[in-house]
Amino acid sequence: DTGVSQNPRHKITKRGQNVTFRCDPISEHNRLYWYRQTLGQGPEFLTYFQNEAQLEKSRLLSDRFSAERPKGSFSTLEIQRTEQGDSAMYLCASSYEVDRGSQPQHFGDGTRLSIL
């Protein structure tokens, strides 16, 4: 098991372009989370999936953002019409939910997005 994997590690794009990131969670983990982290701040929750169902979205997730986890395994996060304020590190985490409590969340290395 290699842990949570995210691709690409870095993405540089021009304002207005669309970008897509991928996250591969730890294989047996049924929960997958997306967070965003800006410089000098802690990660902020964006959305999470239980298997393939997206169960919660933060107010931070505008309608330009969409996330999917079609088969309950890997997930993609797409940002349309990127803006300068979207520049951040996008982190993915996964965990295994059992009954009324999960195992800890394990993070990937993130995708650093830079908007020119």
Add this chain to the structure above:
Amino acid sequence: GENVEQHPSTLSVQEGDSAVIKCTYSDSASNYFPWYKQELGKRPQLIIDIRSNVGEKKDQRIAVTLNKTAKHFSLHITETQPEDSAVYFCAASLQGGSEKLVFGKGTKLTVNP
């Protein structure tokens, strides 16, 4: 919604000294409190966690204490080493719900040789 305050924002200690980082949370329903260590350019790594049915937990040089009444929890690192230098984040979540983590703003710990 949940809010987590973390102090101090920076902490500098001499090698061998102890370091203490404190966090407070707002949602009394929160019941799970992990601590993550993040080195520059790397992923947050879980170093220790505590659930609300426990007041203290220790793992070698690292310990966490929880005061549910006061809604605060602390990380204690003893016998600090230069490799402990990193940014430390506390977080809170509600187990049995979404379990999304709400993070503090982080503490940059520097351990001077």
